[in-house]
Amino acid sequence: xxxxxxxxGKLIENEQVLQDLCNKLSxxxxxxxxxxxxxxxxxxxxxxxxxxxxxxxxxxxTDASTLDVTVMAYAGLANKKIVACLQSKRxxxxxxxxxxxxxxxxxxxxxxxxxxxxxxxxxxxxEEVLAFLLExxxxxxxxxxxxxxxxxxxxxxxxxxxxxxxxxxSKRYDTxxxxxxxxPGVLENIQDENSVIPLIDREKxxxxxxxxxxxxxxxxxxxxxxxxxxxxxxxxxxTSPSDLxxxxxxxxx
Amino acid sequence: xxxxxxxxGKLIENEQVLQDLCNKLSxxxxxxxxxxxxxxxxxxxxxxxxxxxxxxxxxxxTDASTLDVTVMAYAGLANKKIVACLQSKRxxxxxxxxxxxxxxxxxxxxxxxxxxxxxxxxxxxxEEVLAFLLExxxxxxxxxxxxxxxxxxxxxxxxxxxxxxxxxxSKRYDTxxxxxxxxPGVLENIQDENSVIPLIDREKxxxxxxxxxxxxxxxxxxxxxxxxxxxxxxxxxxTSPSDLxxxxxxxxx
Numbered sequence: 001x002x003x004x005x006x007x008x009g010k011l012i013e014n015e016q017v018l019q020d021l022c023n024k025l026s027x028x029x030x031x032x033x034x035x036x037x038x039x040x041x042x043x044x045x046x047x048x049x050x051x052x053x054x055x056x057x058x059x060x061x062t063d064a065s066t067l068d069v070t071v072m073a074y075a076g077l078a079n080k081k082i083v084a085c086l087q088s089k090r091x092x093x094x095x096x097x098x099x100x101x102x103x104x105x106x107x108x109x110x111x112x113x114x115x116x117x118x119x120x121x122x123x124x125x126x127e128e129v130l131a132f133l134l135e136x137x138x139x140x141x142x143x144x145x146x147x148x149x150x151x152x153x154x155x156x157x158x159x160x161x162x163x164x165x166x167x168x169x170s171k172r173y174d175t176x177x178x179x180x181x182x183x184p185g186v187l188e189n190i191q192d193e194n195s196v197i198p199l200i201d202r203e204k205x206x207x208x209x210x211x212x213x214x215x216x217x218x219x220x221x222x223x224x225x226x227x228x229x230x231x232x233x234x235x236x237x238x239t240s241p242s243d244l245x246x247x248x249x250x251x252x253x
Numbered sequence: 254x255x256x257x258x259x260x261x262g263k264l265i266e267n268e269q270v271l272q273d274l275c276n277k278l279s280x281x282x283x284x285x286x287x288x289x290x291x292x293x294x295x296x297x298x299x300x301x302x303x304x305x306x307x308x309x310x311x312x313x314x315t316d317a318s319t320l321d322v323t324v325m326a327y328a329g330l331a332n333k334k335i336v337a338c339l340q341s342k343r344x345x346x347x348x349x350x351x352x353x354x355x356x357x358x359x360x361x362x363x364x365x366x367x368x369x370x371x372x373x374x375x376x377x378x379x380e381e382v383l384a385f386l387l388e389x390x391x392x393x394x395x396x397x398x399x400x401x402x403x404x405x406x407x408x409x410x411x412x413x414x415x416x417x418x419x420x421x422x423s424k425r426y427d428t429x430x431x432x433x434x435x436x437p438g439v440l441e442n443i444q445d446e447n448s449v450i451p452l453i454d455r456e457k458x459x460x461x462x463x464x465x466x467x468x469x470x471x472x473x474x475x476x477x478x479x480x481x482x483x484x485x486x487x488x489x490x491x492t493s494p495s496d497l498x499x500x501x502x503x504x505x506x
Binding site for chain 1: 301302321325327328329333336337338339346349353389391398400404
């Protein structure tokens with residue numbers, strides 16, 4: 001079983017948290033692909049550089065200056081910090097952005113009523129590139145920077161990168177997609193961190209929807225999880241980065 | 254013959270120059286390793302962030318803030334811009350920093366009378382990692398960011414990375430090391446760009462030293478070239494990035 005583990009960029013901002021994560025990841029080596037975001041690094045860097053952050057419905061618009069900042073923060077600092085930390089724990093990691101070995105093919109999001117700027121939508125993740133590394137016991141560490149066929153760098157949603165990567169790998173391997181977030185799992189009661197639902201299948205999901213007991217913020221995560229399962233991934237896990245074997249497991253059948 | 258081509262980071266700051274370089278490099282694909290610097294990007298970014306640049310004898314001291322800036326500028330923006338541009342020309346490039354696949358092992362420069370900060374000195378370039386990529390027709394694009402065995406990222410001289418890479422590859426392949434700089438080659442007369450010396454062997458070098466006709470700035474470059482040849486590299490070329498087949502060729506015998 002290959003694990004595709006998505007972590008937020010926030011984790012990288014604290015040295016101890018980074019060390020703990022890399023220790024945990026070393027247990028899965030070499031059957032693991034890590035996908036990271038950039039957390040607040042890009043926003044902080046933009047603010048220090050006096051670059052205005054333009055948002056639309058809570059999401060960032062990526063103009064040329066903001067793109068440079070995200071490439072520096074995600075493909076540069078976040079990616080290399082994680083890889084260097086993994087290497088120090090004898091995990092032979094390789095940092096990749098989508099352009100490297102052409103591992104992710106993307107295109108600039110089409111302008112409709114809103115121009116998101118240099119934002120990438122994924123056409124393809126080349127699982128043969130990841131397999132080439134995994135079979136050599138090299139752990140890919142993917143940043144959410146991709147490029148178009150014309151060589152334009154693009155800022156891409158890290159959750160989408162993780163899902164597309166897991167789907168691509170599932171052609172070749174049994175694959176588990178692990179989303180780390182700031183809760184210990186899907187909670188029956190949002191007020192109670194001990195109310196983690198260990199397993200959600202379609203029947204349980206239907207029940208939860210009827211009960212309306214799921215927190216609204218979780219609904220898109222669960223919906224996307226089932227889409228990923230439909231596309232071939234064996235299971236999806238929603239958990240905190242401190243417990244990669246715990247949390248909520250979502251299965252298709 | 255494998256070519257290891259070192260280019261300055263300045264090249265990346267101009268879109269047309271980058272396109273021209275990548276067109277030229279595509280002619281050597283897949284028998285080529287590119288090593289790039291970061292040019293003035295890191296300095297400019299530091300200035301915009303209000304980070305003081307501390308110099309000693311004309312060389313930058315890399316404190317923690319400056320290190321973050323160099324990682325962002327070199328391993329992030331410069332590296333990914335070059336790789337994306339190469340990909341758009343059907344050159345399957347892979348950007349690497351020293352930490353990626355552990356391709357370069359370095360250590361933090363020992364503090365003597367001066368503390369250079371987070372500066373790396375190279376212990377080893379693993380030619381088997383580069384061969385693994387080259388044999389799959391993947392062109393490595395190396396940034397001068399390395400890491401120590403404890404996972405500390407380090408800013409490393411790009412000329413040293415290029416020389417160590419060429420020496421390592423020469424164990425396995427006939428290797429030419431190409432240094433691109435702002436002159437068309439080694440000039441007999443520094444005032445005359447048409448006075449390029451096409452070939453320098455040890456005898457010619459001795460003559461030039463006796464004549465004292467070589468510009469002082471060229472002497473360390475020539476001295477390092479002969480060291481590299483002594484270590485196994487077939488030839489060293491000093492040329493402008495616009496003429497990768499021209500300039501001055503330096504040979505050991």
